[in-house]
Amino acid sequence: KAGVTQTPRYLIKTRGQQVTLSCSPISGHRSVSWYQQTPGQGLQFLFEYFSETQRNKGNFPGRFSGRQFSNSRSEMNVSTLELGDSALYLCASNREITDTQYFGPGTRLTVL
């Protein structure tokens, strides 16, 4: 069974631009969660989607948004990029939120 895939793996943007990251969950998994990882901060929860509905959201500004499609694939968007948005963005999927999460390799975003 294929794992969680994330595209692109690396991205370089400049301040003020916007970016869209993509995540394809494991087949059959309907829950997709997004996390931001920065040194010393661990994994900060961004949001979780289930069957195209956002069920929970972390403490991030409105510049961070996401959506989930009918095939469970998910995208997250960050608008008006800031230097502090440079991080590894991880996507995780599971069948139900109570199950163990499986993570993708992440997208490394660098904002210059």
Place this chain on the structure above:
Amino acid sequence: DQQVKQNSPSLSVQEGRISILNCDYTNSMFDYFLWYKKYPAEGPTFLISISSIKDKNEDGRFTVFLNKSAKHLSLHIVPSQPGDSAVYFCAAKNTGGFKTIFGAGTRLFVKA
């Protein structure tokens, strides 16, 4: 407000000895705890978990201990191997909720 804390950013252990990674939590509503391991350029992978109804769970070289009264859990790796060198994240959730809270991670170095 960090609900899950890993106070040791790094730990160095000799091959063959025991590695003990610690984690504290503040939210008494958490009832399920997990440990993930992360290698560079990869997403975190699930290692072991424990429900709040237990105080110990063992899987091969890995054992997790839970002390609910102290709101503390620990991961023991015996014997430690160089391939165990990675960042270890402690995570907690309430199985009725929709998000998993992660600690900041502890980087384990196992010296040959």
